[in-house]
Amino acid sequence: MKTVATPHRTLVRTLLATGLVTSLALMTGCTKSEDDSGNDKSASQGKDSGQVVASPSGGSGPTCAIGTYGGKKLDLKSATVGFSQSEKEANPFRIAETASIKAEARKRGVKLLTANAQSQFSKQISDVQDLIAKGADLLVVAPLNSDGWEPVLRTAAARHIPIVTVDRKINAAPCKDYVSFIGSDFVEQGKRAADRMIAATGGKGEIAILLGAAGNNVTTERTKGFEDRVKEKAPGLKIVFRQTGDFAREKGQSVTENLIQSKPGIKGIYAENDEMGLGAVNALKGAGKKPGDVKIVTIDGTRNAVQGIVDGWIDGVIESNPRFGPLAFQTLDTFTRGQAVSQDIVIQDSSYTKDNAKSDLDKAF
Ligand code: GZL
Numbered sequence: 001m002k003t004v005a006t007p008h009r010t011l012v013r014t015l016l017a018t019g020l021v022t023s024l025a026l027m028t029g030c031t032k033s034e035d036d037s038g039n040d041k042s043a044s045q046g047k048d049s050g051q052v053v054a055s056p057s058g059g060s061g062p063t064c065a066i067g068t069y070g071g072k073k074l075d076l077k078s079a080t081v082g083f084s085q086s087e088k089e090a091n092p093f094r095i096a097e098t099a100s101i102k103a104e105a106r107k108r109g110v111k112l113l114t115a116n117a118q119s120q121f122s123k124q125i126s127d128v129q130d131l132i133a134k135g136a137d138l139l140v141v142a143p144l145n146s147d148g149w150e151p152v153l154r155t156a157a158a159r160h161i162p163i164v165t166v167d168r169k170i171n172a173a174p175c176k177d178y179v180s181f182i183g184s185d186f187v188e189q190g191k192r193a194a195d196r197m198i199a200a201t202g203g204k205g206e207i208a209i210l211l212g213a214a215g216n217n218v219t220t221e222r223t224k225g226f227e228d229r230v231k232e233k234a235p236g237l238k239i240v241f242r243q244t245g246d247f248a249r250e251k252g253q254s255v256t257e258n259l260i261q262s263k264p265g266i267k268g269i270y271a272e273n274d275e276m277g278l279g280a281v282n283a284l285k286g287a288g289k290k291p292g293d294v295k296i297v298t299i300d301g302t303r304n305a306v307q308g309i310v311d312g313w314i315d316g317v318i319e320s321n322p323r324f325g326p327l328a329f330q331t332l333d334t335f336t337r338g339q340a341v342s343q344d345i346v347i348q349d350s351s352y353t354k355d356n357a358k359s360d361l362d363k364a365f
Contacts (some may be wrong), residue, residue, distance in 0.1 A: 064175035071160030082136030086144035096365035097322035104325030190225020196316035203234035205267030208241035245276035252279025274305035309357035
């Protein structure tokens with residue numbers, strides 16, 4: 001059974017009531033960190049709201065402790081944490097994810113080394129090796145791909161470096177190759193997107209899927225959740241088009257331009273992330289369509305996509321909360337103090353429709 005967390009607002013009330021969380025400040029202010037060039041970079045950030053909070057040692061699923069993983073107790077304050085980001089920070093999901101990690105490191109006074117793989121997997125492997133070489137005692141990794149991690153995990157394991165993966169899962173052994181995974185339930189996200197699409201289309205007509213990038217569990221699971229749910233709940237809804245937009249806005253737009261040429265009667269588009277969904281909106285605008293002509297459902301929860309709901313172009317956005325900072329550091333802190341942490345820490349995500357898009361826009365990232 002996985003540990004399930006809910007977005008910080010509801011959970012903080014619960015945890016405060018149980019004394020599990022004494023305080024959770026919304027992150028504001030500047031951060032100071034060394035990037036992969038080793039230069040200090042200070043970036044001011046706006047208020048970082050919508051934190052995901054959970055107790056890393058909650059839940060009844062398999063856990064991981066130092067005795068099994070190996071290594072020694074550490075005081076996080078005197079340690080160096082390395083953060084490996086996967087994709088270039090053109091996508092607000094990545095910008096918010098990195099900002100949350102930096103803000104939490106700053107808040108805890110932990111030295112942070114960061115690296116960005118610019119969406120190239122070979123660079124991410126060398127980034128992680130560099131972070132280890134530069135003295136990272138612990139690692140937080142946002143993996144680009146789910147496979148191909150063995151070489152660097154072997155290096156880390158030999159030094160018993162605790163690794164927490166955030167966002168995407170890696171196909172490796174928990175509590176051996178890494179300590180914990182923290183992220184969303186992507187199959188559930190796909191199912192919720194399907195429910196939204198069924199409601200928007202009345203469960204009939206032809207629809208398309210803009211697939212995420214290949215080679216990671218997020219795309220596979222968001223697709224599976226969506227397709228299984230459509231098959232189960234709306235046999236009259238036909239998926240007649242599937243093509244990857246690589247989680248990118250430009251490609252989402254060009255793929256949609258081809259889609260509306262080949263399928264002029266398309267009734268709905270399921271975009272597996274907001275950036276591709278916004279690309280689809282641009283394509284529809286370019287083709288002279290009006291808001292609502294084609295029902296669009298996307299996943300992430302970025303401000304632009306939620307604004308797209310307010311403007312009538314997007315019908316629903318399922319959140320995939322990237323603000324892992326507090327939870328990632330809380331997990332590392334708990335583990336290095338010698339306490340067990342859950343191997344799978346699954347967060348709960350909210351969603352946006354026309355009923356709450358305007359009022360909840362400040363929760364978007
Ligand atoms: C989801 C994350 C995905 C986002 C995209 O957790 O892996 O990658 O949904 C991003 O925006 O490209």
